[in-house]
Amino acid sequence: MIDPERIEAALRRRSDVEPSPFFERRVMNEIRAEAPAPLAFPWRHLAAAVMAGAVAVTLGARLFPADSFAAAALLVCAASLAAVERVVSLRA
């Protein structure tokens, strides 16, 4: 029976292999060709927009009669979709 500790030691053992000397330069050439730098995903803006939408819908439900509320809800949905589209286009 093979000693499991020997197997684990073999699995942990690292070799000394390193990439070739020009590896970094090749990667960076491709990165620079890709410029501009990636954008930070605007998680906070997106979360704030969703929260604002939720608050608006809740307030609308309390303040307006059913028909007016439905119209207001549609407006909020359209505004939210526009915000999401803006975020997605920023990422593209």
Place this chain on the structure above:
Amino acid sequence: MTSDEEDVAAILGGDADRFERIVGRYKGPLMQLAMRFTGDRSTAEEMAHVAFVSCYRALGTWRRKSAFSTWLFSIALNVYRSHLRRAQPSIPLDEELQSETSLEETISEQQEAAIVRRAVAFLPAKYRDPLVTFYFLDADLAETAAILRLPESTVKTRLRRGRHLLAQRLERQLSRGKR
């Protein structure tokens, strides 16, 4: 703020050249990790290259919930796995193994490690990936689960079964060597 976080902030701020520091810090580990999946040095280098470019493209999605290295290794593993889906793993050549060498006949720890790694490379992916991540990256169970995006209980089970399967295969190789 760690040096990784500082560099990522600078890159997201428009200084793409700061990515060179990240490449410098992680080129060795990513290359060695790639060598666990393929024995071919130039293929491993190409895989590491693709992993760094993928990391750069996705940099804005790192949410700092996990360490940068955990996130980077997770991306690298995805790149390596998708590469292996297209190409079967080749027999690792890094230690210039003789294919008929058995575990019993090994003359050095280095050769023994190479035999074990070769056996790991040919395990089914669902056992190979947890074994490589857990042992090579010296990750704990939680970190392995985060890198592989699997529940800890699943990783635990796969590690146990993977070790068992690996031992069986090495045992078979050993008994073949005795004949």
